Amino acid sequence: MKIAVCIKRVPEMDVRFKIAPSGTSVDETGLKWDMSDFDGYAVEAALQLTEKLGNGEVVVVTVGPDAAQETLRKALSMGVTRAVHLKVDAIPFDNFAIARALATELQGGGYDLILFGKMSIDSSNGAVGPITAELLNLPCVAAASKLEIANGKGTARRELEGAAELLEFPLPAVVSIDEGVARPRYPSLKGIMAAKKKPLEVKPAQLGDLRMTVSTMALPPDRPPGRILGEGVAAVPELVRLLQTEAKVL
Amino acid sequence: MTQNVLFLLVLVAALGFFSYNAQRLVRYLTTGHDEHRTDHPWTRLRNVVVIGIGQSKILREPFAGILHASVFWGFVILTLGSIEILARGVFPAFGFDRMLPTPVHGLFLLSQELFAGLVLAAVVVLLYRRLVIKPRRLQGDKVHSGDAVFILSMIAALMVTLFLSATFDRVVEARHAAAFQPISSVLALVFGGVSPGTARSIATASTWSHALLLLAFLNYLPYSKHLHVITSLPNTFFSNTSGPGQVGVMRPMDLEAEGVETFGASDVKDLSWKNLLDGYSCTECGRCTAACPANITGKPLSPRKIVVNVRQRTMEIAPLLKGDRAEAAHAVLAGGEGDDAGGGTVGERVGHRLLDTYITEDELWACTSCRACVQECPVSIDQLDVINELRRNLVLTESRFPEEIQPAFEAMERNGAPWKFQPADRGRWADGLGVTTMAEFAERNERPDVLFWVGCMASFDDRAKKIAVAFARILNAAGIRFAILAQEESCNGDPARRMGNEYLYQMLARQAIETLDRYHVTTIVTTCPHCFHQIGNEYPQLGGHYEVIHHSTYIERLLQQELVPLRTENGKQLVVAYHDSCYLGRYNDVYDAPRETLKRALPVVTVAEPPRNRSRGLCCGAGGGRMWMEERVGKRINVERTEELLGTGADALAVACPFCMTMISDGAKALGSDVPVYDIAEVVAGQLER
Ligand code: SF4
Numbered sequence: 001m002k003i004a005v006c007i008k009r010v011p012e013m014d015v016r017f018k019i020a021p022s023g024t025s026v027d028e029t030g031l032k033w034d035m036s037d038f039d040g041y042a043v044e045a046a047l048q049l050t051e052k053l054g055n056g057e058v059v060v061v062t063v064g065p066d067a068a069q070e071t072l073r074k075a076l077s078m079g080v081t082r083a084v085h086l087k088v089d090a091i092p093f094d095n096f097a098i099a100r101a102l103a104t105e106l107q108g109g110g111y112d113l114i115l116f117g118k119m120s121i122d123s124s125n126g127a128v129g130p131i132t133a134e135l136l137n138l139p140c141v142a143a144a145s146k147l148e149i150a151n152g153k154g155t156a157r158r159e160l161e162g163a164a165e166l167l168e169f170p171l172p173a174v175v176s177i178d179e180g181v182a183r184p185r186y187p188s189l190k191g192i193m194a195a196k197k198k199p200l201e202v203k204p205a206q207l208g209d210l211r212m213t214v215s216t217m218a219l220p221p222d223r224p225p226g227r228i229l230g231e232g233v234a235a236v237p238e239l240v241r242l243l244q245t246e247a248k249v250l
Numbered sequence: 251m252t253q254n255v256l257f258l259l260v261l262v263a264a265l266g267f268f269s270y271n272a273q274r275l276v277r278y279l280t281t282g283h284d285e286h287r288t289d290h291p292w293t294r295l296r297n298v299v300v301i302g303i304g305q306s307k308i309l310r311e312p313f314a315g316i317l318h319a320s321v322f323w324g325f326v327i328l329t330l331g332s333i334e335i336l337a338r339g340v341f342p343a344f345g346f347d348r349m350l351p352t353p354v355h356g357l358f359l360l361s362q363e364l365f366a367g368l369v370l371a372a373v374v375v376l377l378y379r380r381l382v383i384k385p386r387r388l389q390g391d392k393v394h395s396g397d398a399v400f401i402l403s404m405i406a407a408l409m410v411t412l413f414l415s416a417t418f419d420r421v422v423e424a425r426h427a428a429a430f431q432p433i434s435s436v437l438a439l440v441f442g443g444v445s446p447g448t449a450r451s452i453a454t455a456s457t458w459s460h461a462l463l464l465l466a467f468l469n470y471l472p473y474s475k476h477l478h479v480i481t482s483l484p485n486t487f488f489s490n491t492s493g494p495g496q497v498g499v500m501r502p503m504d505l506e507a508e509g510v511e512t513f514g515a516s517d518v519k520d521l522s523w524k525n526l527l528d529g530y531s532c533t534e535c536g537r538c539t540a541a542c543p544a545n546i547t548g549k550p551l552s553p554r555k556i557v558v559n560v561r562q563r564t565m566e567i568a569p570l571l572k573g574d575r576a577e578a579a580h581a582v583l584a585g586g587e588g589d590d591a592g593g594g595t596v597g598e599r600v601g602h603r604l605l606d607t608y609i610t611e612d613e614l615w616a617c618t619s620c621r622a623c624v625q626e627c628p629v630s631i632d633q634l635d636v637i638n639e640l641r642r643n644l645v646l647t648e649s650r651f652p653e654e655i656q657p658a659f660e661a662m663e664r665n666g667a668p669w670k671f672q673p674a675d676r677g678r679w680a681d682g683l684g685v686t687t688m689a690e691f692a693e694r695n696e697r698p699d700v701l702f703w704v705g706c707m708a709s710f711d712d713r714a715k716k717i718a719v720a721f722a723r724i725l726n727a728a729g730i731r732f733a734i735l736a737q738e739e740s741c742n743g744d745p746a747r748r749m750g751n752e753y754l755y756q757m758l759a760r761q762a763i764e765t766l767d768r769y770h771v772t773t774i775v776t777t778c779p780h781c782f783h784q785i786g787n788e789y790p791q792l793g794g795h796y797e798v799i800h801h802s803t804y805i806e807r808l809l810q811q812e813l814v815p816l817r818t819e820n821g822k823q824l825v826v827a828y829h830d831s832c833y834l835g836r837y838n839d840v841y842d843a844p845r846e847t848l849k850r851a852l853p854v855v856t857v858a859e860p861p862r863n864r865s866r867g868l869c870c871g872a873g874g875g876r877m878w879m880e881e882r883v884g885k886r887i888n889v890e891r892t893e894e895l896l897g898t899g900a901d902a903l904a905v906a907c908p909f910c911m912t913m914i915s916d917g918a919k920a921l922g923s924d925v926p927v928y929d930i931a932e933v934v935a936g937q938l939e940r
């Protein structure tokens with residue numbers, strides 16, 4: 001079983017972002033970076049599948065700047081076999097271009113399964129996986145919360161609003177992974193040390209033409225500050241009035 | 251003549267067999283890795299004198315302590331007599347009476363009589379205690395009680411034979427003044443009717459029995475928990491609590507070492523020879539376990555079991571590793587404690603290891619790293635060192651730990667705090683207080699007198715932020731030029747280190763050292779005992795050298811110098827119970843400063859002490875990373891501790907640690923008590939002039 005997992009380096013999201021002077025991207029100073037959360041689930045799912053089968057290879061692929069190699073190393077430290085870095089100066093916004101670069105790399109690689117996180121937590125498109133599947137002409141399951149492989153066939157579960165669906169598909173296939181599949185393992189130091197010696201191949205990303213760019217980026221407006229109406233029972237009538245007239249929740 | 255030759259043969263055989271066992275046990279120690287334990291020789295010697303000869307730790311429990319100390323001191327004195335007896339067995343002409351002036355020899359005789367009497371009396375009481383009273387701490391699923399009774403009986407027999415031989419010697423001929431042999435001279439009167447011939451035979455038989463018993467005792471030791479008779483003094487000398495600033499400091503670890511594939515310890519071969527010597531030295535007294543907060547509240551952890559099982563595992567595997575086929579084949583020294591203790595065929599033993607076979611993951615994660623066990627151990631064993639090394643293996647090599655702590659690890663790495671707080675908000679607690687940051691000082695080309703290292707709790711936790719505010723107000727009122735690092739501060743790494751994640755710890759610590767050195771920081775004051783211990787005592791391992799002062803000491807100094815403008819009216823007559831933080835107290839010996847601070851700030855305050863206080867204080871339950879783990883088994887440690895504190899009838903509880911603050915406040919809440927919990931800084935700040 002040969003599995004590819006496409007991952008992305010993203011900034012830690014629990015911060016107040018600032019917009020860069022260019023006005024089209026965030027200011028990256030002081031940001032901490034890590035593997036996108038859903039990609040972590042995908043790597044874990046791939047590792048568990050090969051561990052269960054007792055054989056196989058997991059390859060991680062990323063499109064990104066040099067610093068993205070840290071993210072690849074993290075996947076290697078979790079137990080992935082080797083990594084491929086498709087190098088760009090900056091990750092473009094154009095999903096199609098990224099998918100093209102990935103498809104070029106994955107084409108003819110002999111992969112039984114290609115996994116993605118269901119979306120990156122920074123740009124939240126969820127599109128690169130399905131586009132890559134399209135380019136490779138493979139079946140695609142988006143946002144699987146459960147994934148099993150047996151006898152050359154896959155079954156996946158998708159959570160819907162108030163329901164779930166079970167899908168069956170032939171291999172090879174592309175699946176994007178939702179949380180809930182398996183909690184990503186914490187790399188041991190042993191794994192981190194081993195990762196330093198694992199192969200990491202660097203190639204230029206074949207992006208092709210970029211047809212989409214960010215024109216402007218804006219922060220959400222500040223929330224109006226809370227108001228203190230008074231204390232105790234005396235404040236209740238005013239509170240009720242405002243909840244009815246201003247907040248319109250009653 | 252034939253008798254002397256015979257005795258010589260027995261003596262040589264006995265000493266030979268003892269030497270064989272001694273070299274065997276020393277060789278087994280080399281199963282562990284090498285380690286230097288001879289630094290600070292004078293401190294080590296002082297420990298031998300105070301803890302070993304002086305029995306200071308044994309005497310922490312007065313009743314059993316005085317009994318044991320009597321036996322110990324008695325043995326030391328009686329050894330002189332034993333030398334004479336053994337030498338005379340070979341050279342009948344030998345005798346101290348020929349070498350010493352009569353009065354001095356008389357005193358020697360007197361000392362032998364009196365101490366033999368003392369030992370005999372103590373042994374009888376100890377036997378009574380073992381067999382009739384049966385104190386709880388001497389119970390355990392596989393504690394070698396039979397062994398203890400056997401040894402005690404042997405000691406009693408040694409003393410009895412000593413008296414018999416002296417008595418019947420006197421019946422034959424009273425060679426020494428009765429005043430020097432008060433006990434045997436009385437006994438000699440009792441047995442005065444025995445004929446000289448019979449008396450001579452009894453005296454000879456008693457001397458022989460005494461000598462043979464002594465040699466048997468010596469040779470039984472290597473097979474018994476009473477090996478401590480031989481190893482405890484060396485063990486105290488080599489204990490790692492000897493060096494200044496070394497108390498409670500975790501072992502340094504080289505993560506970059508070439509070719510290393512496993513980290514921490516999973517078996518005795520990964521421990522140091524000193525850990526194995528600890529195993530030999532354990533007397534199974536159970537003082538450690540009786541003081542362990544995890545054990546007291548029903549968790550599956552017993553520090554005694556940890557040590558006993560280190561010994562058991564050493565005896566199981568070392569003979570195999572060292573090629574002692576014969577020793578490997580028959581039963582090992584002493585059984586391990588617990589159902590998970592090993593044993594079995596040679597093949598099975600090779601498949602065992604210390605972790606899992608003898609010590610389970612659950613035990614290791616139950617430890618709060620409070621050091622109560624280390625503090626209590628009369629023979630200076632470091633149980634916690636083993637726990638820490640096993641935890642390191644679990645995390646670094648095997649990535650096995652309670653799942654609740656993974657978010658803490660991840661947050662420390664990404665957010666620089668063990669919770670998902672925004673690093674940019676770190677300095678927000680100080681908004682409006684007019685606190686200057688290090689960066690602002692640097693911009694003006696100035697340096698503050700001290701850096702206030704706030705720590706994650708006091709930076710982000712709503713309750714603990716009030717401690718930071720109170721302390722900043724005190725500093726301001728006293729006119730101290732201080733700075734904070736605000737968003738440039740991040741977790742010091744202590745929680746990661748205590749949870750076994752040395753890799754993450756070193757990453758955070760190096761980053762912190764880099765920041766501190768960039769600003770040429772020399773003096774740091776902090777409200778958190780964990781930051782205090784870590785930065786002051788453990789950063790030197792990574793090249794960070796700072797003078798770190800805990801706020802209790804710092805405020806006490808300010809009060810002493812009358813730099814803090816306090817209100818003069820006395821306020822209410824309050825009784826405050828102070829809770830000792832482990833990392834302040836047992837780790838750093840700061841016991842008086844917080845109490846003094848309370849008294850100086852509120853002259854009318856009475857500081858109440860729960861039964862367990864100062865170096866015996868019970869942990870709040872947060873240390874060792876327990877703050878981030880669920881407490882699923884047994885009673886909650888914080889509730890147990892809060893009950894003790896409330897039991898003093900205090901009007902308020904005082905702490906000097908933000909983690910204790912959380913635990914004790916939660917404890918009070920759980921007990922439905924509305925007794926308030928304050929940090930000592932809050933008490934002082936409440937008395938500031940407005
Ligand atoms: S350090 Fe404290 S919690 Fe840990 S074993 Fe020792 S006494 Fe128990």
Ligand code: SF4
Nearest residue numbers: 532533535536538627
């Ligand atoms: S480790 Fe120390 S305190 Fe604990 S049982 Fe052994 S000798 Fe006693």
